[in-house]
Amino acid sequence: MSVDLQARIPNNVDLAGDRRLQRALEHWQPAFHDWWLERGPEGLQKREIYLRTAVAVDRAGWAHYDYVRMPDYRWGIFLSPPEPDRVIAFGDHAGEAAWQEVPGELRGPLRRLIVTQGDTEPASVEQQRRLGAIAPSLYDLRNLLQVNVEEARHLWAMVYLLFRHFGRDGREEAEELLMRQSGAVDHPRILGAFNRPISTWLDFFCFTTFTDRDGKYQLAALAESGFDPLARSCRFMLTEEAHHMFVGETGIRRIIARTAQLMQEDPNEDARTRGGIDLPMLQRYINFWVSESIDLFGAPDSSNAATYFAAGLKGRYQESKAGTYADHLLLEGTHSIERPRADGAIESDPVPMRRATNALLAEAYLRECEKTMTRWNQPLQNAGLSFRLRLPSPRFNRKIGPFADALFLPDGTPTDDPDEVAGHLPDEGDRAYLESLQGEAVMERAQCAQWIAPPTNPINKQPLDFEYVRA
Numbered sequence: 001m002s003v004d005l006q007a008r009i010p011n012n013v014d015l016a017g018d019r020r021l022q023r024a025l026e027h028w029q030p031a032f033h034d035w036w037l038e039r040g041p042e043g044l045q046k047r048e049i050y051l052r053t054a055v056a057v058d059r060a061g062w063a064h065y066d067y068v069r070m071p072d073y074r075w076g077i078f079l080s081p082p083e084p085d086r087v088i089a090f091g092d093h094a095g096e097a098a099w100q101e102v103p104g105e106l107r108g109p110l111r112r113l114i115v116t117q118g119d120t121e122p123a124s125v126e127q128q129r130r131l132g133a134i135a136p137s138l139y140d141l142r143n144l145l146q147v148n149v150e151e152a153r154h155l156w157a158m159v160y161l162l163f164r165h166f167g168r169d170g171r172e173e174a175e176e177l178l179m180r181q182s183g184a185v186d187h188p189r190i191l192g193a194f195n196r197p198i199s200t201w202l203d204f205f206c207f208t209t210f211t212d213r214d215g216k217y218q219l220a221a222l223a224e225s226g227f228d229p230l231a232r233s234c235r236f237m238l239t240e241e242a243h244h245m246f247v248g249e250t251g252i253r254r255i256i257a258r259t260a261q262l263m264q265e266d267p268n269e270d271a272r273t274r275g276g277i278d279l280p281m282l283q284r285y286i287n288f289w290v291s292e293s294i295d296l297f298g299a300p301d302s303s304n305a306a307t308y309f310a311a312g313l314k315g316r317y318q319e320s321k322a323g324t325y326a327d328h329l330l331l332e333g334t335h336s337i338e339r340p341r342a343d344g345a346i347e348s349d350p351v352p353m354r355r356a357t358n359a360l361l362a363e364a365y366l367r368e369c370e371k372t373m374t375r376w377n378q379p380l381q382n383a384g385l386s387f388r389l390r391l392p393s394p395r396f397n398r399k400i401g402p403f404a405d406a407l408f409l410p411d412g413t414p415t416d417d418p419d420e421v422a423g424h425l426p427d428e429g430d431r432a433y434l435e436s437l438q439g440e441a442v443m444e445r446a447q448c449a450q451w452i453a454p455p456t457n458p459i460n461k462q463p464l465d466f467e468y469v470r471a
C-alpha cells in the first residue's frame with residue numbers, strides 16, 4: 001500500500017492511477033475548505049496547533065505530530081491494508097469473497113449507510129465550533145481541535161467511497177454533506193444527536209464520551225461489512241476514534257476530581273458555592289447525552305437492521321473476531337426486547353435475531369458505558385463521598401423505539417409528569433451557570449480553569465505544560 005503524501009489529496013488508494021476520480025475529488029476539495037473556514041472551529045484558523053496527522057496506516061505512520069495551522073491540515077484518504085482473501089463473515093453471503101465493487105442490488109442501502117455515517121462527521125465539527133473561545137486550557141483546546149480535524153478526515157473517508165463507487169449519485173451526496181447544517185431548521189443533519197447544540201465543555205466531554213462511542217460501535221459494525229472498501233475505511237477511522245473517547249472520558253474524570261476536592265473543602269459538600277460543577281448537574285448532562293446517543297442505534301426491533309445483516313452490509317460488534325460468536329447466520333432463535341404496555345407495565349417480546357441486531361449493538365455499547373461510570377465513580381469513592389453517577393435507564397428520554405411514546409424516569413420507573421422527566425435533564429439554569437463558569441479561554445501555558453482538575457495524560461509524551469497551541 002504505497003502512500004502518496006505529495007499529492008494535493010494525500011492518499012494510499014492510488015488516486016494518481018485514476019485521473020477522473022482524482023479530478024472529481026480535487027473539485028470537491030475547495031468546497032470542503034470553504035465549509036471548514038465557515039463552519040469549522042471559530043477564531044482559531046491562524047493559530048499553530050500541535051496536531052496529529054495520519055501520514056500512513058502502519059503503526060509508525062498514522063500518528064505524526066507537529067504544529068499545523070488548521071486550514072493547512074493535510075486531510076487524506078487512508079484505508080487500512082487489505083486482508084488477503086477476506087471473506088464475508090455473516091449473513092446470507094457468509095463465506096463468499098468480500099466485494100471490491102458495490103453489488104448492484106445493494107447500491108441503495110449501502111449508499112444510505114455511508115451517507116448517514118458521513119453526515120455525522122461534519123455535523124460534530126459544526127456543533128463544537130464555538131468551544132475554542134471558552135477552552136479550560138491549551139491542552140483541552142488542542143484536544144478539541146484534534147477531534148475536529150479528524151472528524152473532517154472521516155468526512156473525507158466517506159466522500160471518497162461516494163465518489164469512487166457511486167458515480168453521479170455519489171457526487172451529489174458529497175455536495176449535500178456540505179449543505180446540511182447541524183441544528184438548521186430547513187436543512188438539518190440526518191440524526192437527532194447531531195443537531196443538538198454543544199455550547200459548553202460539559203456537553204463536549206459528554207458528547208465525546210457517549211456519542212463518539214456510538215460512533216465507535218457504528219464503525220465497528222461497518223468494519224465487518226462485506227463491501228471491503230467500507231470495511232477498510234472504518235477500520236482506520238476506529239484507530240482515531242479511540243482518542244475522541246479518551247478526550248471525553250478523561251475530561252469528565254478531571255471535572256469529577258475537581259468537584260470531589262471542592263466538596264471535601266466545603267462544610268456542606270457543596271461544590272457549586274465554590275465555583276465547581278456539582279454532581280447532580282453532571283448527572284443531568286449524562287442523562288441527556290446517553291439517551292440521545294442510544295437513539296442513534298435506531299429501533300431495537302428493526303427490519304432495516306435485519307436487511308443490513310442479511311445482505312452482509314453491517315455486522316455485530318466484533319462479528320469476525322475468532323471466538324466471539326458461534327452463529328453468524330442468525331436464522332434461528334430470538335432476542336428479548338422490552339416494550340411498555342398501555343398500563344405502564346413492561347413486557348419482554350421475543351424478536352427474531354436478525355431484527356434485533358440494533359439492540360445487540362446498543363447493549364454492547366451500554367456495557368462499555370457502564371465501565372466508564374465505574375471509572376468515573378472511583379475519585380468519589382476515594383474521597384469518601386457517597387454520591388454515585390449512574391447511566392440512565394434506556395427507557396429514559398427516548399425519541400426512537402418502543403419507549404418514545406411514554407414517560408420514564410432515569411431509574412426506569414414510569415411517570416405521567418413531564419416536569420419530573422425534565423428535572424432530570426439540563427435546563428436553562430444549568431446552561432447559564434456553566435456559561436458564567438466557563439468565561440474566557442485559558443490561553444496561558446500550564447494554566448487551567450478552576451472547575452476542572454489539570455490534565456494528567458500527556459499528548460505524544462509532551463509535558464503537560466507544553467505549548468499545545470501557539471499564536
Ligand SMILES: [Fe+2]
Binds near residue numbers: 121150154215237
Ligand atoms: Fe468520526
Ligand SMILES: [Fe+2]
Binds near residue numbers: 241
Ligand atoms: Fe469521533
